[in-house]
Amino acid sequence: ILNVEQSPQSLHVQEGDSTNFTCSFPSSNFYALHWYRWETAKSPEALFVMTLNGDEKKKGRISATLNTKEGYSYLYIKGSQPEDSATYLCAAQGGGADGLTFGKGTHLIIQP
């Protein structure tokens, strides 16, 4: 069982500001790192899947980086909007494993 940690647990950000948060995971036996966005009463929505050290992915104002050697990933949101308010989950996938081990998430609230 992998130990996946996310920080901070919650975050209040002013609309228009940029923000970032962290996911750490065991660097040994790493296979993939997944980021999800989860709004209340909806399905978790996949944002990124990253596998390679140094990988950087972008979707609109959201981007993510991956460091597999030290076992961390950052998620960045540029110019936060109220619709960005959600819980952001990261999940690690170990080598040979099919299921995901999730962190507890970062609860992001964008204040107008």
Add this chain to the structure above:
Amino acid sequence: DTEVTQTPKHLVMGMTNKKSLKCEQHMGHRAMYWYKQKAKKPPELMFVYSYEKLSINESVPSRFSPECPNSSLLNLHLHALQPEDSALYLCASSSHPGTSYEQYFGPGTRLTVT
């Protein structure tokens, strides 16, 4: 259609009841998953089906019995549950088992055991 559907949305059952949760996807995915999420905790993997065969059981009690009748459908049969089994049950699917393809999640079934 990139949707995973789950029924029912909410379920209340007594400890002696038998009920089933249903999950369906029509994306041609060959891996399907059950996760359990208790309040203020992350989702935890319960079962994985690869090509309609059970490939992972994360030491889940036998009062939870999964079934994959075909490649589009995944059931979770519940019997003699305990109040501590109350949780959100999430189903997910991905295109190929054992790969890093993203998992698509349903909205979950909120289960309350009384």
